[in-house]
Amino acid sequence: MVTMSDVAREAGVSMMTVSNVLTGRKRVGEPTRDRVLAAVESLGYEVNLTARHLRAGRTDTVALIVPSFHDYFGEVADRIAPLIEAGGRHLVVERTSADARSEMESLSLPRLQMYDGVFLSVAGLHADELDRVPSSAPIVLLGEREVPGRFDHVRLANVEGARLATAHMLERGARRVLALGGAVGSSAGMESDRQTGWAQAHRAAGLAPGERLVVPVPDFTSEAAFHAVVRLLDDGVPFDGVFAVNDTVAFGAVAALTERGVHLPDEVQLVGFDNLGVSRFVPPGITSVDPGYDAVAATAVRLLEQRMTGSDAPREHVTIPVQLVERGSTRRLR
Amino acid sequence: MVTMSDVAREAGVSMMTVSNVLTGRKRVGEPTRDRVLAAVESLGYEVNLTARHLRAGRTDTVALIVPSFHDYFGEVADRIAPLIEAGGRHLVVERTSADARSEMESLSLPRLQMYDGVFLSVAGLHADELDRVPSSAPIVLLGEREVPGRFDHVRLANVEGARLATAHMLERGARRVLALGGAVGSSAGMESDRQTGWAQAHRAAGLAPGERLVVPVPDFTSEAAFHAVVRLLDDGVPFDGVFAVNDTVAFGAVAALTERGVHLPDEVQLVGFDNLGVSRFVPPGITSVDPGYDAVAATAVRLLEQRMTGSDAPREHVTIPVQLVERGSTRRLR
DNA sequence: TCGGGCCGGATTAACGATAAACCGAGGAGG
DNA sequence: CCTCCTCGGTTTATCGTTAATCCGGCCCGA
Incomplete structure (x- = not known):
């Protein structure tokens, strides 16, 4: 060399x-x-950048640490990258340890301080891992779980979004709306807030959010959702609406319904959450709750840059407003 | 500190x-x-890992540098990550410069040597950028463009895949199969090889691959594909099959056809390329060319690890075989 | 004629960790 | 009783870069 x-x-x-x-x-x-x-x-x-970084005490690099490169965080990454580069830094994306065998070491503290700042998705983390992270580190948490107040945190208006989504279907005549991917037992993930919104919409419409309408989906994969919905149809469980806790789950549901000849939106309406790029193109077009990705990215970057300048401004917990995007999977109100 | x-x-x-x-x-x-x-x-x-890295002369980190976090490379990243971690290293994903304004500086040589090894997607690169990369660096190129022989390279059997895809539809009665996202003029990207396969299939069936059947799709987005197909339908251009150069393009086509009431696969058949995770769930299920992601990942990792051990074995250009996955967007052969 | 700037460049001393060499004390073996 | 080894540590030097300081001319104004 x-x-x-x-x-x-x-x-x-x-x-x-x-x-x-x-x-x-x-x-x-x-x-x-x-x-x-x-x-x-x-x-x-x-x-040699390694030497320069050691000498300079910074790396001009920001990390986005997420459980998966796909879906919601893929969209977020695409929005955050240009903002970080505009600030003269690089963005790298890491997965919280890929191997399921040892999720203990998923979050390595020494690695955190290699970066000038870190966006950390809390989705794949255990609560105690977060406890070990010093609050002095320039970190912004992303995700729908409850987190300690000593961190900056950006999340979505999950309850509101789920309420909007569910109310949307109820207004259009649905009476038995599934919570697909809903929380069974106690849960602290995004699914619990979204289920709360689903329940609120029911009560506001004078309906009881029936226990049997809550359908768990292991790992929130399309595959699992597909099988869950197929089973419901096989069992003859009646429903005329599906609130999917995210679009990935929605994809599985759409496939299951379509393959079984159930017409969307005439027989069953469906709303997803996350408004992934592809959702607009999945027939008949998936009505979905849009997280306002640009706002998520802008807010997260603003908070992180504030923290990276060494500001000791109080930590902020920001909830990004969401918006329902209407497409073919729900009926037109006439 | x-x-x-x-x-x-x-x-x-x-x-x-x-x-x-x-x-x-x-x-x-x-x-x-x-x-x-x-x-x-x-x-x-x-x-302090920075100091350790300087002293040790390595970072135990491998980078995957891609034009986008989505689609094909998102799938590849998910497969490569666990393999790299199994080798005791970390994987980080970077985008070739996010800002379109200056794609010149997209590939920073100093950054390359920060990593013990690099998977580099050539999709977003200019040829001259590649010329500046020393062949001594532990780099494995990924992507469907022609690259200098001095690099290890992993690519797909594009011609074969496209031929399979097109022949599949021709065998099932299609006579006018579009090359959606095809190459107009001279091109060196994936679309040109895939178009070659499309043309081969036509000739093998005794058909002429008509010029008018080649439909360009700017940027290969679903959005652009959607509009391209809508325009074809509006113009009354007759076709009964669509070979989409990748699944993202296919999504746009499926949406356009479905919204216009064109039935898949009865009126028009469609095959995509990449077999993205979601493709199985997009009604009516997209028949697609599967790249053999595991083989891509395993090969790329094998080559890189060989290079990282300092081996001076001759560079390899590996073509990964592909396989057609049949779904609802094409007819059943009886 | 002399002191004070300024300019272009060299020297010194870190940044934080660790490989390699070194060293004192205690125990085993001849 | 002396040598040699092992154990448990310390000292030294270095990874490659750069901030801070220093230094020798030269020009300029008084």
Whole structure:
């Protein structure tokens, strides 16, 4: 590996002069600069960022740590990346430990301080992992779980979104709306808030949110949702609406209903959550709760940059408003 | 920031002893170790990975650098991550510069050497950017473009896949199969190889791959594909099959056809490419060319690890076989 | 003519961790 | 009783870069 001192020797100058030429931080005489640049070129020198980072005490890099590269966080990543780059930093995306065998070591504290700042999704985390994270670190939490007040946190208006989604179907004549992917027993994930909204909408409409309408979906995969809905149909469980706790789950439901010849939205209406890019294109178009991705990204970046400047402003817990996007999976109100 | 020397002072030992306790590389006496661990605990010390990386000359980190977090590369990332972690390293995902304004600086050579190895998608790169990358670097290229022989490269059997896909529809009665997202003029991306396969299938069936059947889709987005297909329908262009150069494009086509009341697969058959996770759930189920993601990931990781061990084995250009996955968007052969 | 700037560049001293060499004390073996 | 080894540590030097300081001319104004 060719180092700065190789370049310095080749150009017959000191290392500092090479450094100054490359960073432009101090003036260097024309002829000297040319010699240095020529040496850089001929040796193929590239600065060692690891050394620079150690020396500088920062990495100019921000990490987004998520449980999966897909779906909601894929969308968020796409929005956050340009904002971070606009601030002169790089964004890297990491998964909370990929291997299921040892989810203990999923969150490595030493790795956190490699980054100038971190967006951390709390979805895949255990509560005690969060306890070990020092509040001094420039971290913004993302996700729908309850988190300690000592962190900045960006979340969605889950209750409101679920209420909107469910009310939307009830207004259009649905009477038995499933909570697909709903919380069974006690749960602290996004599904519990969304189920709360689902229940609220029922009560507001003078209906009882029946226990039997809550359908768990393991891992919230399309696959699991598909099978869950197929089973409901096989068992003859009556329903005329589906509130899917997220669009991934909704996909499975749509496939199951379509394959069984159940017409959307005439026989069953369906609303998802997250408004993924593809949802608009899944026939008949999935009505979905849009999280306001740009607002999520902008807020998260604002909070993180505030924290990275060393501000000791009080931590903020921001709830991003959501909006229902109407598509073909629900009926038109006439 | 609390450093190892703080811990050493607190515990009344040398820094090396602290280091040895934490890494376990040398034996340390019981009482001493306890004092060190107590000091670590009370000061809240975490090792500085940047310093460790500089000293060690490696980062134990591998990067996957892709144009977007979505679709094909999202799937690949999910497969590569566990394999890399199994090798004791971490995987981070980066986007080739998010901002469209300056795609020049998208590939920063200094950043490359921060990683022990790099998977680099060539999709978003200009040819000259690749020229600047030294062949000595442990890099494996991913993607469907032609690349210099001095790099390891993993690609898909694009021609074969497209041929399979198109022949599949022709065998089932289609006579006018669009190449949706096909190459107009000269192109070196995935679309040109896939269009070649589309044309081959036509000729093998004794048909002429008509110029008018090639429909460009800017940026290969669902949105653009949607509009392209809507325009075809409006213009009354006759077709009874669609080969979409990838599933994202296919989604747009499916939505356009469905919304216009064109029945899949009776009136128009459709095949995509990439077999994304969601494709199975998009009604009526998208027949798609499956890239063999596991093989892609395994091959890429094998090549990179070989390169990272310093092997000077000849560079390999591997073409991963593909397989057609039949679903509802094409007819059943009886 | 002399002191004070300024300019272009070299020297020094870190950033935080660790490999390698070193060293004192205690025990085993001849 | 002396040598040699092992154990449990310490010291030294280094990874590659850069902030801070220093230094020798040269020009300029008084």
